[in-house]
Amino acid sequence: MRTDTIFFQLFQTFDSLLFELVGLPPETAAGYRFTSVEIKEKAFRFDGIFIPDSVDKNIWFVEVQFQKRTEFYWEFVGEIFLYLSQYKPEHDWQAVAILAKRNIEPEIPKQFRELLASERIVRIYLDELPENQSLHIELVRLIVAPKRETVALAQRLAGQVGQVDRERMIEFIETVLLYKFPQMSREEVEAMFTLSDLKKTRVYRDAKLEGIREGKLEGKLEGKLEGKLEGEKIGTQRGQVLGRQQALKQVAVRLLTRKFGKVTLKMVKRLDKLSAEQLEELAEAVLDFEKVADLEAWLTSKK
Template structure:
């Protein structure tokens, strides 16, 4: 998995993290939809665009995560932005947010675009300079974990998991956060299996809790219910299906009726 794609997954799943990175409240993410947008004329794609979810005057944010040296970075980034604006004509203000792994990878804004700096259209994030913010915020800490070296990643991951268990009251969000931390760890330690990651960070014990087990069982149940209409079409009776899937007959009947209604 490429590192930048992992960041875009984080922003899509937890949009509030991006706004924390640029010094705004995480709640600001509730008003946005994160998209990957294709630019038709050049057959290129802008991987990160935060578009206001409603007709408001909030700006559009263009995000580009950069982990490699690229002297033409700003030429490409701004070209894609202006093509997007020309094609979509959003009638909104906009911001460009380049996210660099390290400040040394920033080639500097070319003179052709420096007029944008005076208008504050560009805001930078340097992941190696997040500092204390990463310790204070669970979301920013997850971003920091992506770029942390292996020697300190284990300690930080444990702190984030503990922080999630303490701070997050919504069990569904807590599950998403912990599973995403696990995904980051699989990326950080490619030689370890998921079972080994679970054992190393005590995730196996956490996943035995009542809530995680309930979620797992819900997933299994949904999978079974999705097969009901196909089995009915094959000529099986409700009783036969219920016995085969270990469900009660009423659930089977309801699943079949829902399919008929749709």
């Protein structure tokens, strides 16, 4: 799963995050709808757009960049003005360039310097985000934190989450961990949260029913009851594989639901046939789908 896919999911789930990143109060997000829009003439696609419900609020364009590209500002500004030309919105606009590090930022073309100097385009450097900010910003820090710091940060975040958003936050933390540590075992993920936290998440419930129950727990139970240590080992390994696959399936279903509004039971059954690697590919491909037929064609190609 690519980083921009993670950010798409993050903005979809926590709609106040963008405004917190640029220093605005979280309630600024009220009345905004986050989406992804393709500029048809050039097949450009923004990482995201926050579209307001009234003309007195700005449209916010978002682009996430984790590698240095000399054409970044040319492309970003080009996408913005193509969008304005194509859709002719009544709203004013601002944009946010989210960069992993300051040292990957390319030279700013002189033609666009005024746009950045006036903060029409705001730059955010993720590695310079201060610590101990809102939980949403701390989630962003979890994505970009060095791997050696990720586990401790995830544990701290899980301990700070309130009851209102607990399920969504724990699920997203788990998603980030699976993204950053694809070889991490289910036990290692579970060890970061209390059992009651995990039982509240859909990812855990489904993984337990589909993977852990049939694999790890069953293997341990049989191994202990029958004295078959090998059964425990095999069951654990099976549970790890199925649990990771089920978590990736849940991510794909959420992305498809947000893209098309509804995912049929028939479609979910087709997802059950995909491997973990194919589910990761699907999570990336969702952003390029324009209609359900695109999804159907993609699934057919994976048979």
